[in-house]
Structure formats: structure tokens, C-alpha cells
Amino acid sequence: MKLSILDLISVRKGQTTADSFAASKQIIETADKLGFVRYWVAEHHNMPSIASTMPGPELMYLGQGTERIRLGSGGVMLPNHAPLAVAELFALLSAVYGDRIDLGIGRAPGTDPVTSAAMRGHLGEGRMVDREGNTIDPVQQFPQHVIDTLSLMQPDGLRVPLHGGREHVLKATPAAVPGTQPLPWLLGSSGYSARLAAELGMPYVFANHFASGATTGMKIYRDNFTPGAYGDEPQTFVTANVVVAPTEEEAQLRSEPFMLQMSRMRTGGPMEKLHLAGEDVRSVMSDGERMVGEELASNWIIGDPKSAAAQLEELAERFEVDEIMIQPIAGAMDGEDLREDPGRTQTIELLADELLDPADALNTKERLNTVVDA
Template sequence: MELSILDLVPVRVGQSTSDSFAASHELIQSADKLGYTRYWVAEHHNMPSIASTMPGAELMYLGQGTERIRLGSGGVMLPNHAPLAVAELFSLLAAVYGDRIDLGIGRAPGTDPITSAAMRGHLGEGRMVDREGRTVDPVEQFPQHVIDTLSLMKPEGLRVPLHGGREHVLHATPAAVPGTQPLPWLLGSSGYSARLAAELGMPYVFANHFAAGATTGMKIYRDNFVPGAYGDKPQTFVTVNAVVSPTEEEAQLRAEPFLLQMSRLRTGGRMEPLRLAGDDVRSVRTDQERMVGEEMSENWIIGDAASAKVQLEELAGRFEVDEIMIQPVAGAMEGEGLRQDAARIQSLELLVAEFLN
């Protein structure tokens, strides 16, 4: 089984953004040496516990010093960006890192409605409109924007029709070296994304780390896949939250900070930097948040290395995939370095050691 990593660049109590990126840089360095297949960063906005907002720019830094691991976005939320801006940024990454770049594309806003409006220039009286003055919704234009982004990164470029029957050919610049164009992936948590990925013949990833229904999404994707430029058969894997520690008890303890954050996200609670594992979490967690967290954890991988391996193999078998992307969410404890994520790196190390046994 291939193992990959999704990183939100978490921010915990006492950490600065600089600290959290230093910790994630150490994480990817370890993942590269341990043999993980790919490392993706997410796009989220206005969340105190998440520093990852601009995957393309972050990868230019985080990829420094790596040699083989694939670098990608999990994902770029395309309605927040112009297709040309995305195509140029990821073509630039490919020009620097060669054929190791993945462009994961999503349709969700990655934030709250007000921040989403700000991302799209819609605050106050600002509105995107077409030439007739009608309001344009980037979400409704998502399929065409995906097609445009992919076309802009290809050698033949995107042909833009002009008046009088003329065309303008547009390319993402600087162009990647031929043969190193980013590999696109469509990300989703619904049948909509699965069907669109199948129709476009794109690789597809189901966001199992925060949504149910992966079985349905996978079936829609596989049943409707149309072979094309990205391969003759479906390419897919699933994501999952994971905490792997030397003991089951420690894994449960280290899962609590992120479980608290996710339960607050679901119940509308106060968002803040991640609490430390142990008394710091338990001193603020309500009974409702504890119960919601316990329910959510049933879809996570939490345990020692041996039990984690069994759970991962069961997950891979259930979805008929040979790659799983884990989001390492082991929380820190009092006294652990601010510019390191020792527990998250330990999760990666324990898994590799167990799979090599």
C-alpha cells in the first residue's frame, strides 16, 4: 500500500505562523525520507488553527530540500481564484520541481460565507458580472473553470474566441518543461465531483477525512469514467485522519485536540488555535463536544502501529484502493517544541516501520 500525507499546517496554542510552517517543513522532510508517495497542503481561510491558505505559494517553500515526494494541493478551491492564476502558479512549481507536482482542485469555499465573499471580491457592493451585467457565481462556473485551468497548462494552450472569428491562444507562463505538467486531481465529498471527474477523465480523491459517502462517490466515479488524456482507467484514493502512537492510550489522548476543533466546527463553537493534549483540552471541552468528537472519531485511524495498519488495510480494501492519504493529527503536549511536530512525525515513522515488518 502507498501512503501519502495531507497537511493543514496546524497552529496550536503558543505557536506563530512561522512556527507552524517550520514544523510542517520538518514533517515533509521526514515524509520524503520515509518513502511517502505525496504531500499535499490544503486551502482554508480565517481559521485560527490552520495556517495553510495558499497551497501553491506554500509548496514553493515546503518542497525545499525534498528529493522524491510528490508535492500538491489538497486542494486549491477554484471558485476563489482565476483559472489563469492557478495554472501559472502550478506551472511555475513544475518548472522548479519537475514532474513531482499534483494540482488537486476543489469546489468548496474552504471557509465561512463572509470570508468566501471577500475572497471573490463580493464584499459590500462588489460583484462579478458578465457583459450583460448579470451576477456571476464562480461555483456555477466550476466545470468550465476546471477545463480552462487544465487547458492553460497544456502545450497547446487555451483557445479564446474573439469577435470576427479570430482566436487568441493563451498559455500559462512560465511554462513547465514538456512532460512535467502538473497532474490534476479533482477532490470531492459528493457525487457531483465524482461524476465530473469521471466525465473529464481526471484522477479523483474522496475527502473521507471529513465526509461520509466515499463508497457512493467511488462507485459513481468508476462506473462513469471516460478514458482520456490522464489515463485509460480510474485513478483514485481516499483520505483519513490518523493518530498513531506507541500505545492506544497515548493515541486517544493525542487525538483530542483536533477532535475538539472538528466538533466545534460542526456545532458552531468558538474556533481558536489547537489546544494541547490532556488537561488543556479537557478543561474547556463541553460534554456535547466530547460526544460529537467520539462519534466523529469512529471514522478515524487511532491506535498503536499494529492496529493502525489493520485499520488502513481494511479501509483500502473497502474502497478498493492501493493508496491512502493520511492527515496526521496527533496533538502536541506541554513542553514539546513549538517549531516541531514530534507526535505527527512519530505517526509517520511508526506506520512505515509497521508496514515494512
């Protein structure tokens, strides 16, 4: 099995943004050494528990020192951005990191409606309009903006028609070395994105970590896939929320801070930095929040190493994929270093021991030397 990582760069009580990025730096370095395939960061806005707002700049920092893991966005929420801005940013990443950049693209806003409007310059009287003055909804333009973004990263660029029959050629700069353009992925949690990815011949990822319906989405994508520039066969995998610890009891304990956070998102409760596992979260979690949280967690993978590995293998078999992108959601405990995330790092290491080929990891001596140097 191939394993990859989705990171929201979580922020817990007591942490600064700098602390959370230091913890995520440790996570990507660990994943790189253990043989994980990809490390993707998300785009969310105005959420106290999430520091990942701008995938491009974050990857430029977090990727430093890595040797082989693919770096990507999970994803760039395209309605929040101009296609040329996205294309140029990921062209720059490819210029720095070569052929290991993934551009994951999503259609959702990644935030609340007011913040979404602010991202798009629509607060107050600000708005986007077409040539006739009609208001433009970036979400409705999503398919064309995907096509434009992909075209801008190609050697021939995008031809923009002008008045008088003339054309202007736009290309993302800096130009990537041929063969190192970012590999685009369409992210989705519904049949809409699955169908669009199939139509465009793009790789596709179903967001199983927060949505149901992966079976339907996968079937739509595979049944309608059109071979194209990105391959003759469908490329796909699914995501999953995962907590792994030496014991089932510790895994359940470390899952509760994220459980509280997700239940509050569903019920409109107060959004805060993540609570600590143990008394800190249990002292504030209501019975109603626990009930909602446990219902959500029924789709997560929580357990000891062998149990979690078996669940991941079953998930891969169910959706006929050979890669799972885990979101390690293990909470921290009181007294743990603020610039580290031991629960999430532990999840990664324990799964690697169970599922990854040791030959894919850097040799043990080199790993130990890296830890000592750090």
C-alpha cells in the same frame, strides 16, 4: 500499500505561523525520506488553527530540499481563484520541481460565507458579472473553470474567442518542460465531483477524512470513467484522519485537541488555535463537545502501530485502493518544541515502520546524518 500525507499546517497554542511552518517542514522531510508518495497542503481561510491558506507558495517553500515526494494541493479551491492564476502558479512549481507536482482542485470555499465573498471580491458592491450584467456564481462555473485551468497548462494553451471571429491564445507561463505538466486531481465529498472527474477522465480523490459516502462516490467515478489524456483507467485513493502512538492510550490522548476543534466547527463553537493534549483540552471540552467529537472520531484511525496499520489495510480493501492519504492529526503536549510536531511526526514514522517497504526509504545512515545535521 502506498501512503501519502495531507497537511493543514496546524497551529497550536503558543505557536506562531512561522513555528507551524517549521514543524511542517520537518514533516515533509521525514515523509520524503521514509518513502511516502505525496505531500499535499490544503486551502482554508480565516481559521486560527490552520496556517495553510495558499498551497502554491507554501509548496514552493516546503518542497525545498526534498528529493522524490510529490508536492500538491489538497486542494486549490478553484471558485476562489482565476483559472489563469492557478495555472501559472502550478506551471511555475513544475518549472522548479519537474514532474512531481499534483494539482488537486476542489469546489468548496474552504471557509465561511463572508470570508468566501471576500476572497472573490464580493464584499460591499463588488461582484462578478457576465456581458449582460448578470451576477456570476463561480461555483456554477466550476466545470468550465476546471477545463480552462487544464487547457492553460497544456502546450496548445486555451483559445479565447474574440469579436470579429478572431481568437487569442492563452498559455500558462513559464512553460513546463514537455511531460512535466502538473497531474490534476479532482477532490470531492459527493457524487457531483465523482461524476465530473469521470466525465473529464481525471484522477479523483474522495475526502473520507471529513465526509461519509466514499463507497457511493467511488462507484460513480469508476462506473462512469471516460479514458482520456490522464490515462485509460480510473486513478483514485481516499483520505483518513490518523493518530498513531506507541500505546492506544497516548493515541487517544493526542486525538482530543482535533476532536474538540471539529466538534466546535459542527456546533458553531468558538474557533481557536488547537489546544494541547491532556489537561489543557480536557479543562475546556464540554460533555456535548466530547459527544460530538467522539461521534466524528468513529471514522478516524486512532491506535497503536499494529492496530492503526490493520485499520488502514481494511480501509484500502474496502474502497479497493492501494494508496491512502493520511491527515496526521495528533495533538502536541505541554513542553514539546513549538517548531516541531512530535505527535504528527511520530504518527508518520510508526506507520512507515508497519506498512512501507524499507527499500523505499533512504538508507538509515543517511537518515541519521540528516537528523544530526539538523
